[in-house]
Amino acid sequence: MRNDVSIIVDGLVKRFGRFTAVDHVNFQIHRGEIFGLLGPNGSGKSTTIRMLCGLLTPTEGSARVVGYDVATQPEEVRQHIGYMSQKFSLYNDLQVIENLHFFAGLYGVKGALSRERVAWALRMAGLSGGEHRLTGELSGGWKQRLALGCAVLHRPQVLFLDEPTAGVDPISRRDFWELIHEMAADGVTVLVTTHYMDEAEYCNRLALIEAGRIVASGTPSQIKQSAIRGDLLLVECTPLGRGLEVLRQAPGVHDAAVFGAALHLVVDAAAQSLKELPGYLTSHDVKIDRIQPISPSLEDAFVELTAKGRPNPT
Amino acid sequence: MTRLNLKRTVAMARKEFIQIRRDPRSLLIAVLLPLIQILMLGYGARLDANHIPVYVLDQDGSQDSQNLLKAFQASPYFDVVKVVGSYKDLTAAIDADRCKLGLVIPWNFSQNLHNAAPTAVQALLDGTDNNSAQLAVGYAQAVITTYSTNITMNWMAQYGLAQLASNPLSLDYRTWFNEELESKNFIIPGTVALVMALMGALLSSLTIAREWERGTMEQLIATPVTALEIMIGKLAPYLAIGLADAALCATFAVAWFRVPFRGEIGTFFFITTLFLIVILGIGYMISVATRNQLGAGQYALLVTLLPTSMLSGFAFPIDQMPRPIRAITYLIYSRYYVSALKRIFLAGNGLRGLSTEIIALSVYAIVVGYFATSAFRKTLQ
Numbered sequence: 001m002r003n004d005v006s007i008i009v010d011g012l013v014k015r016f017g018r019f020t021a022v023d024h025v026n027f028q029i030h031r032g033e034i035f036g037l038l039g040p041n042g043s044g045k046s047t048t049i050r051m052l053c054g055l056l057t058p059t060e061g062s063a064r065v066v067g068y069d070v071a072t073q074p075e076e077v078r079q080h081i082g083y084m085s086q087k088f089s090l091y092n093d094l095q096v097i098e099n100l101h102f103f104a105g106l107y108g109v110k111g112a113l114s115r116e117r118v119a120w121a122l123r124m125a126g127l128s129g130g131e132h133r134l135t136g137e138l139s140g141g142w143k144q145r146l147a148l149g150c151a152v153l154h155r156p157q158v159l160f161l162d163e164p165t166a167g168v169d170p171i172s173r174r175d176f177w178e179l180i181h182e183m184a185a186d187g188v189t190v191l192v193t194t195h196y197m198d199e200a201e202y203c204n205r206l207a208l209i210e211a212g213r214i215v216a217s218g219t220p221s222q223i224k225q226s227a228i229r230g231d232l233l234l235v236e237c238t239p240l241g242r243g244l245e246v247l248r249q250a251p252g253v254h255d256a257a258v259f260g261a262a263l264h265l266v267v268d269a270a271a272q273s274l275k276e277l278p279g280y281l282t283s284h285d286v287k288i289d290r291i292q293p294i295s296p297s298l299e300d301a302f303v304e305l306t307a308k309g310r311p312n313p314t
Numbered sequence: 315m316t317r318l319n320l321k322r323t324v325a326m327a328r329k330e331f332i333q334i335r336r337d338p339r340s341l342l343i344a345v346l347l348p349l350i351q352i353l354m355l356g357y358g359a360r361l362d363a364n365h366i367p368v369y370v371l372d373q374d375g376s377q378d379s380q381n382l383l384k385a386f387q388a389s390p391y392f393d394v395v396k397v398v399g400s401y402k403d404l405t406a407a408i409d410a411d412r413c414k415l416g417l418v419i420p421w422n423f424s425q426n427l428h429n430a431a432p433t434a435v436q437a438l439l440d441g442t443d444n445n446s447a448q449l450a451v452g453y454a455q456a457v458i459t460t461y462s463t464n465i466t467m468n469w470m471a472q473y474g475l476a477q478l479a480s481n482p483l484s485l486d487y488r489t490w491f492n493e494e495l496e497s498k499n500f501i502i503p504g505t506v507a508l509v510m511a512l513m514g515a516l517l518s519s520l521t522i523a524r525e526w527e528r529g530t531m532e533q534l535i536a537t538p539v540t541a542l543e544i545m546i547g548k549l550a551p552y553l554a555i556g557l558a559d560a561a562l563c564a565t566f567a568v569a570w571f572r573v574p575f576r577g578e579i580g581t582f583f584f585i586t587t588l589f590l591i592v593i594l595g596i597g598y599m600i601s602v603a604t605r606n607q608l609g610a611g612q613y614a615l616l617v618t619l620l621p622t623s624m625l626s627g628f629a630f631p632i633d634q635m636p637r638p639i640r641a642i643t644y645l646i647y648s649r650y651y652v653s654a655l656k657r658i659f660l661a662g663n664g665l666r667g668l669s670t671e672i673i674a675l676s677v678y679a680i681v682v683g684y685f686a687t688s689a690f691r692k693t694l695q
Contacts, residue, residue, distance in 0.1 A: 089531075110321070
């Protein structure tokens, strides 16, 4: 194992009865890297992260976290990781400071170091002065930063974050990602799951996961490039539904999908389509409001990749 | 899974203690419930029959019948409430539960006595509560016998047989341990077991289930804390609360209900600790198995409070149970604790005098402890 690889996942499978939640997943994460698992709810992200924390035993395959096998050495794994579960799971009936002391105790953080780390976590969470507030009374963003604080009191080498920003306001989300980047800069390896496409852009590398299988992986730009073969156009037209139907049949168009109030088209060549499509739409009784080339987002890539994957699951 | 780190265990115990302090329900169970229980059982669960209300139909109305009524009135067991005029009034009084005993003195009572003819007094009893009815018969019998003996003696004296006017045989008895033969002394020590079973089982059955219900379990088991540390850390505060409650109950028993405490405090706490380990272990296992607080609480009461109140000999003497039930009681851990409590309070037994109880409870504590430590696994499956 190379020194700078923190997490190795090799052919990981998890079945619950007949249902396969995670299906032969492979990836490696380097030290100090922020790795995102991106996918819709129920795609197997949480199950993967729980196996890596030693909370669920893999059905097949293996995974090593900082050199320890998650199936056979879960306690060693837990010494070196921090974990923030999907649902907020600190004690609401404990004060902020009591939650911090509790987790410091569980992680065996001692004496002076414990005081220093608790003070750091309070500052980081913006809760200095609010130590004695009941945790249940905090708002979403504070709770989330406190949970992060509790998970990293022992300076873990690896941090697992399962949908950390669910239900948190946009500004808090941005602050949160800044914290994550600071930690990664200090050498902490971060594995984060999300279904927010915009958040995935904050990751160094990504794996797109659907129905338990990884459908693409790489840096955000690699994924976009590999997924979209051709150019991307944005089209605004009325009526939108008829426009979608018509454009799917149009020459030079690979794919068309609705994005908000507009359509995204994948075309062979942007220049040619920009010339031809307005006339084509008009001849099919669709009024065109706007057409322009755009750079692909991860969402485009995800739609493209999963749309290809669906008709032929193997 | 057998690693035990003191710092983590203490962190666990401290957190649990804070949560108990902030949770009104736990606080209620830990502090108020034992008080209510000991007061209710101390006052309510009495098997003595004192001041049994008596209605009398005196058809005779003589000096002799008056003397008999005086004898009843003088007994602490009876209160002659009313003298009625007809048999119908007497039965009506029993029907309406105004009296437990109806006494009928026949019209020829005095006459028969003076003619040395055998005579009888009729007693009507409310048998809905057979225990009280039996006690009433026994006490009435005693009053009548004394009265009857006195008459015999008087006759003998009249006929110049004064030297014979003494009982040829009498039983000179002394009761040990519960000199006044009061049922409160028999019952109240056992209520400590009931309080421990109820409080201990209810609280410990919530521990693990609460973490699952509130969604805090996942975070907890993702830390290095071991299953053993979780168990010990969670149960230690309840052991402390249990011992405090035991002290409270014992104090109440002695200071309020005047039950003698002849044993040693150390013996009392030692054996209470053993019992609490069994109870808390059972509650904890139930909590692990059910994962929900409501269900866990109900199961816990079923396997702890029920056998402790019915089959431990707390109020219903084991010697009087049918043989198969008696055999079952040997499997009921509370039996040994209740028996130990009674011997500590009343007979003053020390550790040596309680070897059977200590061995039995220790075996239970070890077995329950063993299964409890392996009951919980740190996994979401």
